[in-house]
Amino acid sequence: QVQLVESGGGLVQPGGSLRLSCAASGSIFRNNIMAWYRQAPGNQRELVANITSRGSTNCVDSVKGRFAISRDNAKNTVYLQMNSLKPEDTAVYYCYIQYNLFGVLYDSWGQGTQVTVSS
Numbered sequence: 001q002v003q004l005v006e007s008g009g010g011l012v013q014p015g016g017s018l019r020l021s022c023a024a025s026g027s028i029f030r031n032n033i034m035a036w037y038r039q040a041p042g043n044q045r046e047l048v049a050n051i052t053s054r055g056s057t058n059c060v061d062s063v064k065g066r067f068a069i070s071r072d073n074a075k076n077t078v079y080l081q082m083n084s085l086k087p088e089d090t091a092v093y094y095c096y097i098q099y100n101l102f103g104v105l106y107d108s109w110g111q112g113t114q115v116t117v118s119s
Helices: none
Strands: 002-007 010-012 018-026 032-039 046-052 057-059 067-072 077-082 091-101 104-109 113-117
Touching: 002 091, 002 104, 018 032, 018 091, 018 113, 032 067, 032 077, 046 067, 046 077, 057 067
Parallel strands: 010 113
Antiparallel strands: 002 018, 018 077, 032 046, 032 091, 046 057, 067 077, 091 104, 091 113
């Protein structure tokens, strides 16, 4: 069982920056994908960025050039550096991990951390 705990959310003015952290604990299969999702009120949860165990990254167009996902495998932690924040980035941000073991897909979600971008 993998548990994820997010931190780093808060209130920030437009144009500001935040760095989210997600620490994973438990039995973690080395080949995995970790990701950040977000969900604004009234909206569906959407993928923001993901990263493989080898460090390959991907992010959605709306945050390209502003957000960067990274991970520290030794610490089992994934980060989301958010720069040039906009009000539309306001959402609950969720950490996510997915791995395949014996042909079965497993995943786990964090509890979420609130990011509010407002002046």
